[in-house]
Amino acid sequence: MANEHGQKWDRCLADSAVKIATGLGVGIVFSVLFFKRRTWPVAFGSGVGLGMGYSNCQQDFKSPYQLHGHRVKVSKSHTS
C-alpha cells in the first residue's frame, strides 16, 4: 500500500507531463497555425495541459475516498 502513493505520484507526474507537453504542442500548433505565432495559445495549451493533469492527479488521489452514490428504488411492495 505504501507503494501506491508513490505509484500515484508517478502516474500523476507522468500524466501531467504528457498533458502539459501535449497542451504545449497543441498550443504551439495553434499558435503557429491559427494565431500568428502568438504566445497565448502556447501558454493556454500548456495551462490546459497542466490543469488537466492536475485534475487527473487529484482525481487519482481522491479515488479511494470517492463515494459513488446509487439511487435505490424502493418498491412499494417491499416496504409493506
Added chain:
Amino acid sequence: MLRVCLKGANSAARKCLCGNGVPLHPLQQCRSYTSGGSGSSAGKIVAASVLTVGGGVGGTILYANWDPKFRANVEKSIPYSDQVFGLALGPAAPPPVINKPRKVEPVQISSMSEMWKDSKQPKAKEVEKKAEQPDAEGPPAPAPQETLEGEACVFVAMILSAEQNVLSVFCIPLAAAKCTECEHEPAVKERPEGEVAARLAEQDKAEQDLLTSLSSNLEDALGSTAKVTLQAIGAQEAALQAIAQHTRQLREAMEAEAPPDKKSTQWRVLEDALSERSRSVDEAGAAVLKAKAELDKLRGVIDGAKHLKIAAARPSILAAEENLHSMVVDLDSVVTRVQTAQSEAKIVSQYSELVNEAKAQFQKELNSITPEIQANWKGLTGKLTQDDLNSLIAHAHRRIDQMNRELAEQRVREQIHIDSALEQQKLEDKKALEVAVSTALEHNREQMRLEQEKKVEETREVMEAEMRTQLRRQAAAHTDHLRDVLKVQEQELRSEAEEILNSSLMEKETEYRRLTQDQLDSFTLDMNAAYARLKGMEEAIDSHVIAEEEARKAHQLWLSVEALNYTLKTAALNDPTEPLEGAVQAIKESCAEDEFAQALATALPSESLSRGVYSEASLRARFYAIRQLARRVALIDETRNSLYQYFLSYLQAMLLFEKAQEAPPAKLSAEDLDTFKLLSYAAYSLEHGDLELAAKLVNQLKGESRRVAQDWLKEARLTLETKQVVSLLSAYANAVGLGTTMAP
C-alpha cells in the same frame, strides 16, 4: 598542637612581657622580644618538659635503688627498664634464700630420729643420722634428703596411721615437718622407693659392716689383750712359782744339814733357781708391760667404739669393757701376788744372807781356831784331837755366850726394830693400803660404772620390750578395729554392689525387651514399607511407561514446534520467511490426538502458511518508510484529499518536528490521537521491540495515513498472529514436556 601551644605561649609571652616589660619602650621591646619571646618561651617549655621527664626518671631510679620490690615491679611492667636499672644501679640483688624452714627440718628430723631410736627401727635412725649430715652441709643433696625424709615421712606416717592413739602427738611435728618440707622444697622430686630402700639397705649394710668390723676389732683387741694378759699372768705365775721355789729351796738350803757334796749341788740348784727366778721375774715384768700396753690399746678401741654410738654394739662394748676390767683386775692381783712373793723372797733371802753371813762368820771363826778343819766338819768327828775338841768346845761356849749376849742385845734391839719395822710396815702398809684402796676404788668404780651401764642397758631393753609390747597391743587393737570397720564396710559395699547389680540387671532386661520389641516393630515396619514400596515401584513403573509415552509425544511436539520456530527465523531482512506449511503439517502429525495443539495449528493464518511472515526486524525497517509517508499524508482524509491538501500536508510534514520516539502513555487521550504523536509512539514501541503496541498505535491512524500504513499493519498483524500461535504452541509443548518429565 605544638604550633597552637607555641602561638598561645607566644601571645601569653607577649602579653606577659608587654605587661611587665620596661615601661619606656614596651612596644619596641615587645616587638624585639616577640621574635625571641617565642623562642625563649618554647625553650622554656622544652626545658620544663626535659626537667620533668628527667626528674621522673631520676626519681624512679632512686626509689628503685631503695626499694627492690618497686624495682622488680617496674622491671616487670616496663620493658628494657631492667637494662636501664642495670646500667644505673648495677644488677639487682638476688632474693634472699629462704633457709629458715630448712633449718627447722634438722631439728624436727632429729626429733623424728629420737622417736625412731625408741622404736624398732635403728637402721632408719642411722639413715636419718646419715641424712642429717648432708642436710647440715647444705642444699647439695636436697633431693635425696628430701626423698629420704619424704620416704621416712611416708614410713612414719604409715606406722603412725597404724598406731594413731599412742603416737598422735608425734604426728603433728612430723606432718609439720612434711608440710614445711613440701612447702619450701617444691621443686624437689621424690626418689623412687626402690632407691630409698636400696639406700636404706646400703646404710644398713654399712652399719652392719661397721658393727662387724667394730666387733671384730673389739674381739681381736680383746683376744690379743687376753692372750697377752694371760701370758703376763702366766709369766707372773711362773715368776711366782719360781720365786716360791727359789725361796723354798733357799729355806731348805738354809735349814737342811746336807752333806757337803749335796750342799754344792743344792747351792747350784739354788743358783739355778735364782737365775730362773730372776729370768722369770724379768719375763713377768715385760709381759706385764706388754699386757698393760695391750689393755690401753683395748681401752682406746673401746672408747672409739663407744664414740660411734651404735646401740647394737653396746652389749659387746660392755662385755669388752667387763673383760678389760677383769683382765686388769687379774693382772693387778697377780702383780700384787708376785710382789708379796717377791717381798717374802726378799725376807727369806735376807734371812738366808744373814744365815750365810753367820755361817761364814762361824766358819771364819772355826777356821781361825782350827784352820785345818774343812768346811764339811760334820764328818770330821773322828779325826779331831782333844785340844781341837776342847778349843772347839771353848770356842763353842764362847760362841754360845756371845750368842746369848747377842740374843739379849738382839731382844732389846728387837723391840726397837720391831717398832721401827712396825712403823715402816705401817707406812708401807698404808702406802700399800692406799695403793690397794685406790686400785680397789678404781676397780669398784669401773665395776659400778659397768654395772650401771649394764643396768641401764637392761632397763633400756626392758623399756623397749615393754614399749614393744604396748605398741603391739596398740597395733593389735588397731588391727581389730580395722578388721571390724573393714567388715562393716565390706557389708555395706556388698549390699551397695548387689543393689547396683540388681538395678543394672533390671535395666538391662528392660532394655533388652525394649530392643527386641523395637526390632520386631521395625522389622514389621520395614516389611510393610518394603511391600508398599514394591507396590509403589510397580505403579511407578507403569505410570512411568505412560509418562514416557507422553514424554515422547511431548518431545515430538516440542521438536516440531521448535522446527516451526526455526522456520520463523528464516526470514531474511526484507523477505518473508519460508511458508510455515510444512512445519505446521509436521505439528499436526505429531500431535494427532492433542486437540489443543490441533486447534492451535489450525489457528495459524493461511497467509503465513502459504507465503510466510515477515520478521520483526523487516517490519521495523519498513516502518520508517511508512512513517515518512504517513507523515506526508497526515492531513489527507475523506474530506480533505485535493492536491492542494496534499501540498499542505507535505508542507506540514516538512515544517512539523516531533520527537523521533516518544514513550506512549498507558492510556491514550484524545490529543494523543494525532498522527505524528502516534507515529512517534509507534516508533518508540518498535524500537523497544513491542510490535503489538506499535500495531495498535498504527491502527489508531486515520485517513490517508491509515490507508498508507494498511499494508504494514496487515503484515504486522500476520506476524503477530503467527508469533502468538507459535509461542502458544511452544509454551504448550514446553508445559506438556515439563509435565511429562516431572512424572514420578
